[in-house]
Amino acid sequence: MLLQFLASVFPQINPFPLSLSKCKQLNKDLGLYSKKIHACPNDCILYWDGREKQNECDKCHTSRWKDKDEKLPNKVLCYFSLIPSLVRMYKSSKIVEDMVWHREHRGKHGILRHPVDAKAWKKFDERYLHFVADP
Numbered sequence: 001m002l003l004q005f006l007a008s009v010f011p012q013i014n015p016f017p018l019s020l021s022k023c024k025q026l027n028k029d030l031g032l033y034s035k036k037i038h039a040c041p042n043d044c045i046l047y048w049d050g051r052e053k054q055n056e057c058d059k060c061h062t063s064r065w066k067d068k069d070e071k072l073p074n075k076v077l078c079y080f081s082l083i084p085s086l087v088r089m090y091k092s093s094k095i096v097e098d099m100v101w102h103r104e105h106r107g108k109h110g111i112l113r114h115p116v117d118a119k120a121w122k123k124f125d126e127r128y129l130h131f132v133a134d135p
Contacts, residue, residue, distance in 0.1 A: 003020075
């Protein structure tokens, strides 16, 4: 019912996914999925990269679990991969136009009106010529 309500509120999204499985598929197609990684409740470590099977933190020895019987983690980090987001962003021709604005419309007036006019940006340009070559 909620999905049908949202479809009526946002008619410009057509076709609006009307089931949870279609919503999940849309998220996956758009690259909006996340990876859940358990974390120490005191933010000492993440339980990944060889630590997936640990039950307590190496640093503070706090239990990983709220409830050991049900294996409910104390804290979960949702990691959204940067690469799919960047790929999706650069597929838009409008975004690409905005990203090269600093190269195409740079003023020579000596007024700071965009970060590209700052000394730090100019030093970066001088230092990383290979990066500057591709606007």
